Amino acid sequence: QVQLVESGGGVVQPGRSLRLSCAASGFTFSGYAMYWVRQAPGKGLEWVSVIWYDGGNKYYADSVKGRFTISRDNSKNTLYLQMNSLRAEDTAVYYCARDLQLWQTLGYMDVWGRGTTVTVSS
Amino acid sequence: EIVMTQSPATLSVSPGERATLSCRASQSVSSSLAWYQQKPGQAPRLLIYGASTRATGIPARFSGSGSGTDFTLTISSLQSEDFAVYSCQQYNNWPLTFGGGTKVEIK
Numbered sequence: 123q124v125q126l127v128e129s130g131g132g133v134v135q136p137g138r139s140l141r142l143s144c145a146a147s148g149f150t151f152s153g154y155a156m157y158w159v160r161q162a163p164g165k166g167l168e169w170v171s172v173i174w175y176d177g178g179n180k181y182y183a184d185s186v187k188g189r190f191t192i193s194r195d196n197s198k199n200t201l202y203l204q205m206n207s208l209r210a211e212d213t214a215v216y217y218c219a220r221d222l223q224l225w226q227t228l229g230y231m232d233v234w235g236r237g238t239t240v241t242v243s244s
Numbered sequence: 245e246i247v248m249t250q251s252p253a254t255l256s257v258s259p260g261e262r263a264t265l266s267c268r269a270s271q272s273v274s275s276s277l278a279w280y281q282q283k284p285g286q287a288p289r290l291l292i293y294g295a296s297t298r299a300t301g302i303p304a305r306f307s308g309s310g311s312g313t314d315f316t317l318t319i320s321s322l323q324s325e326d327f328a329v330y331s332c333q334q335y336n337n338w339p340l341t342f343g344g345g346t347k348v349e350i351k
Contacts, residue, residue: 159288165344166331166342166343166344166345167280167282167288167331167333167342167345168342169333169339169340169341169342172340181338181339183339184245184339217287217288219287219288222290222293222299228293228335229276229335229336229340230278230290230293230333230335231288231290232290232299232300234287234288234289235287236286236287237287
């Protein structure tokens with residue numbers, strides 16, 4: 123079945139780095155734009171980044187621009203988020219999600235992983 | 245950045261009653277509006293896109309309406325499984341932005 127499984131979260135000190143992964147299965151990963159969305163404790167959802175199905179375009183929220191890098195390996199059906207210079211305000215559950223439409227970037231997500239928790243604390 | 249504002253923050257409703265949730269955009273997003281449902285400890289679930297199109301498998305008791313800056317999600321007769329947090333999201337412009345959510349709780 124269609125599935126996204128995030129990994130790589132944990133507790134990290136401010137200023138350090140972490141790389142999240144999202145393993146996709148059950149669908150043609152290489153045909154879909156993919157997203158990272160996060161949710162701080164007790165807060166609403168916040169879009170973090172998007173990557174086009176072919177990796178040709180990438181956008182970031184201003185809050186992470188210059189610190190986070192999204193990438194994908196279509197041969198491994200895996201999405202990544204490299205997070206550098208982490209701050210306390212980056213503490214959140216990070217979800218990866220799939221765009222609804224094959225070969226397009228519509229901007230909304232119909233398949234979500236269960237999330238991985240990142241805690242930035244000294 | 246387009247700011248999405250949802251109201252009310254919490255809605256207390258009895259099972260079987262109708263729930264009406266509002267979402268307002270700080271500028272027009274046309275019909276590029278999605279609604280998600282999220283239960284505690286779970287990932288969001290897409291309910292509505294294009295302001296009024298139900299996603300696959302979403303029951304007919306969920307309906308969306310609106311365009312421009314004002315949108316509504318209506319749950320016609322609340323079932324026990326519908327008590328959750330509902331968030332709207334605009335995708336008319338980058339960055340994508342979400343509302344703060346409306347919690348629908350049992351009255």
